[in-house]
Amino acid sequence: xxxxxxxxxxxxxxxxxxxxxxxxxxxxxxxxxxxxxxxxxxxxxxxxxxxxxxxxxxxxxxxxxxxxxxxxxxxxxxxxxxxxxxxxxxxxxxxxxxxxxxxxxxxxxxxxxxxxxxxxxxxxxxxxxxxxxxxxxxxxxxxxxxxxxxxxxxxxxxxxxxxxxxxxxxxxxxxxxxxxxxxxxxxxxxxxxxxxxxxxxxxxxxxxxxxxxxxxxxxxxxxxxxxxxxxxxxxxxxxxxxxxxxxxxxxxxxxxxxxxxxxxxxxxxxxxxxxxxxxxxxxxxxxxxxxxxxxxxxxxxxxxx
Amino acid sequence: xxxxxxxxxxxxxxxxxxxxxxxxxxxxxxxxxxxxxxxxxxxxxxxxxxxxxxxxxxxxxxxxxxxxxxxxxxxxxxxxxxxxxxxxxxxxxxxxxxxxxxxxxxxxxxxxxxxxxxxxxxxxxxxxxxxxxxxxxxxxxxxxxxxxxxxxxxxxxxxxxxxxxxxxxxxxxxxxxxxxxxxxxxxxxxxxxxxxxxxxxxxxxxxxxxxxxxxxxxxxxxxxxxxxxxxxxxxxxxxxxxxxxxxxxxxxxxxxxxxxxxxxxxxxxxxxxxxxxxxxxxxxxxxxxxxxxxxxxxxxxxxxx
Numbered sequence: 001x002x003x004x005x006x007x008x009x010x011x012x013x014x015x016x017x018x019x020x021x022x023x024x025x026x027x028x029x030x031x032x033x034x035x036x037x038x039x040x041x042x043x044x045x046x047x048x049x050x051x052x053x054x055x056x057x058x059x060x061x062x063x064x065x066x067x068x069x070x071x072x073x074x075x076x077x078x079x080x081x082x083x084x085x086x087x088x089x090x091x092x093x094x095x096x097x098x099x100x101x102x103x104x105x106x107x108x109x110x111x112x113x114x115x116x117x118x119x120x121x122x123x124x125x126x127x128x129x130x131x132x133x134x135x136x137x138x139x140x141x142x143x144x145x146x147x148x149x150x151x152x153x154x155x156x157x158x159x160x161x162x163x164x165x166x167x168x169x170x171x172x173x174x175x176x177x178x179x180x181x182x183x184x185x186x187x188x189x190x191x192x193x194x195x196x197x198x199x200x201x202x203x204x205x206x207x208x209x210x211x212x213x214x215x216x217x218x219x220x221x222x223x224x225x226x227x228x229x230x231x232x233x234x235x236x237x238x239x240x241x242x243x244x245x246x247x248x249x250x251x252x253x254x255x256x257x258x259x260x261x262x263x264x265x266x267x268x269x270x271x272x273x274x275x276x277x278x279x280x281x282x283x284x285x286x287x288x289x290x291x292x293x294x295x296x297x298x299x300x301x302x303x304x305x
Numbered sequence: 306x307x308x309x310x311x312x313x314x315x316x317x318x319x320x321x322x323x324x325x326x327x328x329x330x331x332x333x334x335x336x337x338x339x340x341x342x343x344x345x346x347x348x349x350x351x352x353x354x355x356x357x358x359x360x361x362x363x364x365x366x367x368x369x370x371x372x373x374x375x376x377x378x379x380x381x382x383x384x385x386x387x388x389x390x391x392x393x394x395x396x397x398x399x400x401x402x403x404x405x406x407x408x409x410x411x412x413x414x415x416x417x418x419x420x421x422x423x424x425x426x427x428x429x430x431x432x433x434x435x436x437x438x439x440x441x442x443x444x445x446x447x448x449x450x451x452x453x454x455x456x457x458x459x460x461x462x463x464x465x466x467x468x469x470x471x472x473x474x475x476x477x478x479x480x481x482x483x484x485x486x487x488x489x490x491x492x493x494x495x496x497x498x499x500x501x502x503x504x505x506x507x508x509x510x511x512x513x514x515x516x517x518x519x520x521x522x523x524x525x526x527x528x529x530x531x532x533x534x535x536x537x538x539x540x541x542x543x544x545x546x547x548x549x550x551x552x553x554x555x556x557x558x559x560x561x562x563x564x565x566x567x568x569x570x571x572x573x574x575x576x577x578x579x580x581x582x583x584x585x586x587x588x589x590x591x592x593x594x595x596x597x598x599x600x601x602x603x604x605x606x607x608x609x610x
Binding site for chain 2: 200204
């Protein structure tokens with residue numbers, strides 16, 4: 001095989017109380033990445049989108065991730081890459097993870113699958129490091145594994161696949177900029193033990209709710225007493241989206257990743273669409289440009305097309 | 306029915322990372338409580354054990370719990386109670402919870418079951434409040450529901466029953482005194498966000514491990530980076546018990562409740578018994594009196610016998 005094309009999904013990380021440990025792959029939106037082998041030992045990157053991302057492989061997330069994989073293999077050839085990003089950078093739904101994960105999965109396929117999923121996450125993390133300055137796998141792991149995943153430990157990459165009942169995810173991306181690094185900077189360094197216990201009680205409830213297919217338990221557990229109170233202030237419309245979403249019947253929701261995208265989970269598509277209408281109303285009223293998506297959980301991660 | 310006898314089980318709370326939110330009912334040891342209706346509006350408490358617990362119902366955990374239930378019913382009769390405690394007070398395996406839970410379940414049976422389990426936990430909490438000065442349900446809820454339970458929220462008593470694979474629990478109770486109130490006092494008021502994330506990652510892993518019957522995941526997740534480092538210093542032999550337990554093949558373990566009892570979880574009885582032998586060696590060597598138990602998970606809580 002000389003050439004391959006993959007779709008690489010957006011991902012929803014944190015899921016309220018599950019800060020830094022939970023992530024979920026979405027069916028919408030996704031990037032398309034085309035990869036071709038070339039003889040020369042170099043990486044050529046071209047974009048067919050409007051985002052003006054760097055094409056120098058040393059400064060491109062996909063380039064860095066791919067290079068780390070090539071280095072591990074002592075690979076002597078090279079790759080020509082065409083990336084069509086549909087996941088807007090800085091949206092909070094795993095745009096950089098989709099680039100890094102998509103490229104390593106595609107290259108792994110082209111090279112006869114020398115690496116397993118966990119190793120691919122490790123290579124992709126090199127790319128993510130360039131984007132966020134820290135090692136996180138809560139977008140990368142679901143992007144590569146699909147479904148809902150728990151990253152129990154980032155340093156050993158202890159990644160656990162969790163089942164979920166059918167879920168519909170409504171996302172709104174208000175077109176404002178929040179830097180991941182800033183969103184991380186404003187977090188408290190210390191939290192009260194009381195809040196921490198509340199948070200891990202909800203984490204335990206949320207994970208149990210998913211595994212037991214208990215929608216009401218998922219709903220009661222979708223609470224974040226630590227990160228949301230700080231970050232939600234950066235996102236106009238946050239309170240309204242959450243309030244109207246829950247009134248429309250959603251199970252709950254909050255900030256997607258480090259924002260500015262917001263998400264609401266619903267039990268069925270009708271509710272998810274009604275939540276989407278409300279989101280549109282809210283941002284039209286605020287006069288802020290936005291994009292919305294209604295998605296299901298992507299059972300597989302990066303897929304060959 | 307005029308009279309009833311129940312056995313009320315010991316319970317293991319916290320389970321390392323699950324501080325204040327997880328608890329498990331044990332088949333060994335247990336208290337025996339006998340309750341008889343009397344015409345007079347009073348509570349008579351007698352003990353057939355050597356612990357010299359108060360018999361004034363206002364200062365007895367079982368008495369306070371029962372009184373709160375009688376008040377809720379405007380019950381005009383009274384009860385004569387005989388308690389045979391086999392769970393030593395102050396052991397950290399839910400001795401006070403067994404008294405409070407046992408009495409309210411027994412009375413509820415005698416009175417034709419006017420209350421559900423959740424209401425019984427609420428009455429029993431009145432008794433526990435007397436013992437520990439704070440409202441906690443992580444021993445009471447498993448004592449009444451049986452099995453492993455998650456208390457997602459104490460104020461609304463959101464109690465979730467969780468399944469587990471077969472487990473063997475080895476307990477050692479070194480006969481030293483640690484007051485629950487002191488064990489709580491020395492806890493940090495604030496914890497780093499980093500440690501809190503580590504803890505809730507392990508909580509998520511532990512709950513997933515139980516529900517997915519994944520022993521290795523349970524084992525990797527039985528870690529406590531917040532409470533154990535502080536409380537373990539109060540318990541001589543802690544490090545040795547944990548080290549030798551894991552060497553003997555146990556999945557992991559730590560402090561039971563607020564101590565001084567220690568527990569180790571094992572996949573089978575042979576390992577659990579070998580862990581018990583090691584515990585005996587350790588405390589014989591330290592010259593500290595102790596008791597040990599090897600138990601399974603009690604699938605039902607307080608039981609009529």
